[in-house]
Amino acid sequence: MFSPRPIGHVRSLYKTTSEIPKGLGAKHDAEGLLEILPEFETGLTDIEGFSHLIVLWVFDRAGGFDLIGTPPSDNRPHGVFATRSPRRPNPIGLTVVELLSRDGRNLRVRGVDMLDGTPILDLKPYLSSISEEKLRRGWLAEAEARRK
């Protein structure tokens, strides 16, 4: 395997998990900063041409994992790999953000749902989408339908 190291940190307005919008219909349009460490700045070359980035990061304030859990978007339990729960065997979070601007090694982005200070593991360009017609959203679509 490998030893994870931060390539940078998230700057966001969220200081505690309770401040982050969760559950059905939660909107993630908060702006924030991805502060990349100086030694990795060269790796950002040409990143400003992409409108959306995939951010991989560490749930550094979650401890341990549960194989089954009840997410904030449902009142029924589901397997951890069918949810975005922070309590995962490998505590890696994934967020798709919109890249608003770049200032040197700082990326201003929209769509932040991470806590302030969250370690960033990786950035990747978001390249393609699954069309709406082809996408099935399992228990989440069912939970949304039940709430209507």
Place this chain on the structure above:
Amino acid sequence: MFSPRPIGHVRSLYKTTSEIPKGLGAKHDAEGLLEILPEFETGLTDIEGFSHLIVLWVFDRAGGFDLIGTPPSDNRPHGVFATRSPRRPNPIGLTVVELLSRDGRNLRVRGVDMLDGTPILDLKPYLSSISEEKLRRGWLAEAEARRK
């Protein structure tokens, strides 16, 4: 940080990286198996309701990283965070696969671009897409345009 551990392994027909389609227009419709370890099977509960999964995995046969590299899809160099290069500071790969069927702890999927035996770190449901109109694909769109 945390110590990455495999939650399972990829079974694919690709034994060497040279067999994996790369570059512009590469199609990833190969089928393969995600073999989840017995101790994590419970975490798959309800996963069959999702049409697409995000697989996080380890580039376990890549060593070291380059901040700048020339990807197979272009003849110009780009920053590692603007590419999907395996030579990354944290060697984590990401593949979106279509879930075809589940047999216990084995998931049959389409869209595999990993080597046989690749360690899997995490599975997450694929929940939403960026619409075609909103997505800009940076140097990759330019490289495609130049080839025409």
